[in-house]
Amino acid sequence: MAEQRVEAYLAAVGADLRLPEPWASEVREELAVHLTDGVAEGVARGLAPDEASREVLSRLGPPAALARSLRAAHQTPRRLIAGMAGGAVAALGGAIRGTILGYGLIVAVAVLVLVAATMLHQVEGLELGLPGVPSTSWTDALAASGSAVGALFAARAATIVSARRSRRGLRRTGRWWAVPGALLLWTWAVLGVEAAISWPVVLALLAIPIAFAAGALIATDRTGPRILKRHILAAFAACVVLPMVALLALGSQTGSVLSSIGHGPYDSIEALWHAEGLDVVGRPAPPSMADAFLETSDGIEGGVASARLELATPGVLDGWSNLRLEAWRMTNDDFVVAPGQTAPFAAAPTMITDGSVTGSVDVDHTRGVEMYGLLLTATGRDGSRYVLWGPNGGQTAFRGTVWDWLTAP
C-alpha cells in the first residue's frame, strides 16, 4: 500500500513536470530516494510503513505544486536565453550542413534526370521539357531547393539545442521556432528574393518556410543512422559517378539526332507567314515597305527590350498609323509565335525621332515567357494591321519576387 502510494505520487509529479530527458528521470529518481529514506526513517521511529509514507508525502506537499516549482527551478530565464542563443547558433550550423547536403542531393537527382532524359531522347526520340520554365530559372529553383533542405536542418538543430539548453519540451520548443521562423522565411522568400521566377522557383521558395516549420515540428532527440565515409563514397559513386559515365557514353551518340532538326524551305511568303504563326499578329508588309528601314538594332537590358529602326526616307511611313512595338510569346525551338497566342504580352507606342522609329517594352514581367519576339506593327490605309518589321528577340525570364509573379498578369 505504502509502495503504491509513493508510486502514484511520483507518477503525478512526473505528469506535471514537463521537463525533457534526462532531467525528468533524474528528478523522479531523486524524489524516489527521498521518499524511500523518509519511509525508512518513519518505520525506524515505530510507524507502520503506510503511516510513514503518508507522513513523508505530506511533508513534500501536493504533487502538482511540487512539479510546478521544480519546473520553474529548471526553466529559468537565463536558461531560456541560453537556449535561444544556442538555438540560433545551431540553426546556422544546421543551415550550412543542410544546404550542402541539399545541393548534393539536387546534383545527384539532376544527373539522374539528365541520364534518363538522354536515354529517352536516344531510344524513343522523346524531348523532355517543362513549358513556361526558362532555362535560367532552373538555377534559381535548384538553389532554392537546396536552401529548403538547409532550412529543414536549421530548424531541427535549433529546436533540439534550444530544448536541451532551456530544459523545455521538444514539441513546445519546436512550436516556438516553427511559427516565427516560418513567418520570417515566408516574408523573405515571397517578398525579399528577386530572381528569375517561374513555377518551379515559386514552389522551391515556398518550400523554404514549410521545410523550416517541418524541421522544427518533427525534431526528435533520436540520432540518425551512423554515416560512415564508405557510405558517402558509395552514394557518390551511385548517384554521380556512374550516371556521369553513362551520360558521357550516351552523349557521344546524340550528335546525329540533334543535327537533323531544321526548317523550310517555303513556297511563298504566305506559307512562311503561316509557318511562323504571324497570321495572328498582322498581314505581311507590302513589297513597297521592303526597304523602308536602313539600319535596325534591337536588344534587351534590365528586362526592357527596345528597337531602333532608321527610316530610309522621311516620308516612308506616310499613310501608316498607330505604329506599335509588340512583344509576342515565341516558341523556344523554332522561334515562331507560340501556338494559342491572340495578343502580344506587352506592347508600346513608338516614337519617330531623328529619322528613326524607336520603342521599348517590358518583357520580364509576364509569367511563363521564355522567348520573346519583337515586332513593329502599324495600321495601313485599308484599316488592317501589318507587320513592318520583326520578329527579332531572344530569351527572357520573369524577374521579380514571388509576390510579383503571383500578382502578375
Added chain:
Amino acid sequence: MKVPRPLGDELQKGTTPLLVLSVIGEGELYGYEIAKRIRERSGDTFSPSEGSLYPALHRLEADGALVASWRESERGPRRRYYRMTEAGQRRLAESLDQWTAFSAGIARIALPEGSGG
C-alpha cells in the same frame, strides 16, 4: 520551555535557500540529509514543506551556487549529492548579511529596548 510554532509557508520559502546553503556549507549532502539537518537543527521550527527544498536546490544549482553529482551510496540506491561552489559561498555570505540586517531591523521595531521580550 515554550516551543515556537513552525514558520509560515511564505517565510519558509524565502529562507529555504539560505538554510540550504548554510547546511551544505558544512559538507556534501544529499536532499534527504539536508532536510533532516534543517529540521533537527531548527528544533522543528523549520519543519518544512520539503516541497520547497528540491526546487530551491535545483534553482541554486541553475544559478551556479551548487553543483550536483550522482554517487553510489554505501547502502541503498545512488543519491544526488550537492556541493557548494565559490559563487555559493559568496551568496551565502551576502544572504547572511541581509538576514542579519533584516532580523535586527525587525527586532528594533517589534522588540524595543526595555520591552523585556
